[in-house]
Amino acid sequence: xxxxxxxxCMRGVVGRELLRFVHQRSRFIAALVRPLVWxxxxxxxxxxxxxxxxxxxxxxYIRYEVYIVPGLVGMIQLFNGxxxxxxxxxxxxxxxxxxxxxxxxxxxxLLICKLLASTLVSMVQVYVFLLIAxxxxxxxxxxxxxxxxxxxxxTGFLVGALGMLLSTFVRQLENFAGIMNFVIFPMFFLSSxxxxxxxxxxxxxxxxxxxxxxxxTYAVEMIRFALYEQLNLTASGxxxxxxxxxxxxxxWGYDPARGMLARKGGE
Amino acid sequence: MADExxxxxxxxxxxxxxxxxxxSALDHVELRIAAGEFxxxxxxxxxxxxxxxxxxxxxxxxxxGVIAVEGHDLHRHAIEAHARMGVVFQQPTLDLDLTxxxxxxxxxxxxxxxxxxxxxxAMEQLSRMxxxxxxxxxxxxxxxxxxxxxxxxxxxxxxxxxxxxxxPTVGLDISSRRAxxxxxxxxxxxxxxxxxxxxxxxxxxxxxxRVIVLDRGRIMADGRVDDITAAQGxxxxxxxxxxxxxxxxx
Numbered sequence: 096x097x098x099x100x101x102x103x104c105m106r107g108v109v110g111r112e113l114l115r116f117v118h119q120r121s122r123f124i125a126a127l128v129r130p131l132v133w134x135x136x137x138x139x140x141x142x143x144x145x146x147x148x149x150x151x152x153x154x155x156y157i158r159y160e161v162y163i164v165p166g167l168v169g170m171i172q173l174f175n176g177x178x179x180x181x182x183x184x185x186x187x188x189x190x191x192x193x194x195x196x197x198x199x200x201x202x203x204x205l206l207i208c209k210l211l212a213s214t215l216v217s218m219v220q221v222y223v224f225l226l227i228a229x230x231x232x233x234x235x236x237x238x239x240x241x242x243x244x245x246x247x248x249x250t251g252f253l254v255g256a257l258g259m260l261l262s263t264f265v266r267q268l269e270n271f272a273g274i275m276n277f278v279i280f281p282m283f284f285l286s287s288x289x290x291x292x293x294x295x296x297x298x299x300x301x302x303x304x305x306x307x308x309x310x311x312t313y314a315v316e317m318i319r320f321a322l323y324e325q326l327n328l329t330a331s332g333x334x335x336x337x338x339x340x341x342x343x344x345x346x347w348g349y350d351p352a353r354g355m356l357a358r359k360g361g362e
Numbered sequence: 363m364a365d366e367x368x369x370x371x372x373x374x375x376x377x378x379x380x381x382x383x384x385x386s387a388l389d390h391v392e393l394r395i396a397a398g399e400f401x402x403x404x405x406x407x408x409x410x411x412x413x414x415x416x417x418x419x420x421x422x423x424x425x426x427g428v429i430a431v432e433g434h435d436l437h438r439h440a441i442e443a444h445a446r447m448g449v450v451f452q453q454p455t456l457d458l459d460l461t462x463x464x465x466x467x468x469x470x471x472x473x474x475x476x477x478x479x480x481x482x483x484a485m486e487q488l489s490r491m492x493x494x495x496x497x498x499x500x501x502x503x504x505x506x507x508x509x510x511x512x513x514x515x516x517x518x519x520x521x522x523x524x525x526x527x528x529x530p531t532v533g534l535d536i537s538s539r540r541a542x543x544x545x546x547x548x549x550x551x552x553x554x555x556x557x558x559x560x561x562x563x564x565x566x567x568x569x570x571x572r573v574i575v576l577d578r579g580r581i582m583a584d585g586r587v588d589d590i591t592a593a594q595g596x597x598x599x600x601x602x603x604x605x606x607x608x609x610x611x612x
Binding site for chain 2: 110118194200
């Protein structure tokens, strides 16, 4: 296959995902409503109870709304990544995943195209959310909105690869919906998305330890720092390394010769 | 090497085996389909037809046996092998919310085609099926027979040398089924594409077809309709089929 052919394949997979996204307006609205409820309702309520001390990367005391925006960005990507994986299980059940898997490209490449497509969809959602947050008064430095692009790419791949890996363990859609609940909620709540780690430690050392091992914590911190034009090397490194590991496992899981699908006797 | 590949059969399967855990699904399957040949893979439900298709398309993988498409080993040269095959799965695989054009262009992209080339091929295949007017219709608006035709058009978009159809008439009425069988026979004759048509329906077999009877994962018969009926000492392929699949495995 020529290099150009790889490009056309990627364009096709991404284009299809975007088309599906455009056709599913309710999905777009749902993806926005969830974080907006947190921003407008929960944050208003928790503001007084939680308050946030001066922490990096913020240079001063901030409102709780400001603190949770990066976490809500992560939330959008987390839900989108899982939803995309859910659609992979659906596609597998309905058969359209087969069309992708029998095309003449290496399977790892096809899966990366699929992840890229879902990540780009989540990035569209994130920027619309950030625009609304900006109009609401949660304003980061303008350059920060460009700085978060690579962070969003990494986070999108991280949660997408996790969902893809999970999708190799289940054959039926119903099972996957259950698994999602056991993944999404712990991942989100046991992270620094809603409260800083130091505050979690004050409440429960065990929860703090769990949150410290949660890769989503590092993805959120990577986004938080990037939004304020800073690079958190530790968070970025851990998020990137986790992405590579999860992606490797997901590709292995979809390998018909070696992965989970092979053990279950097929696609 | 190039000459060798050019002379290779469209599909060659040697000593293929596969099991779901301890249950054997395919047992020492041998199969060879020449370029431009139409072959019916006939077997009852659960005979192993879909497993065989899944192995040939490499959705499943087997450690036992060899599968080659136009001489390209599926394990070692999966990309070359996949590029030469078109597949129509048993389950419909078109995206219902996209138009026919969008579905076909997507498939073209999955075979590395530019949009322009994919569009040209899509029009060519749709005209052949007299379905050009459906180009901008959403797949959801098409009848079952039309959807199957679009799937076949999609399977042929990249000019494969081997077309695999796994029970493509499932869910269609009798007239649509007949039309589809005729259509694929014509394609086979016109384009020289080798076809492996899996079915459990006897009435989809033409008198001149080569038939492979698969049951409990084993090939029970392989030959022209006349040869099989003569070998079984019966008048019709239906009677021969009944006799073959009733036999106890040795």
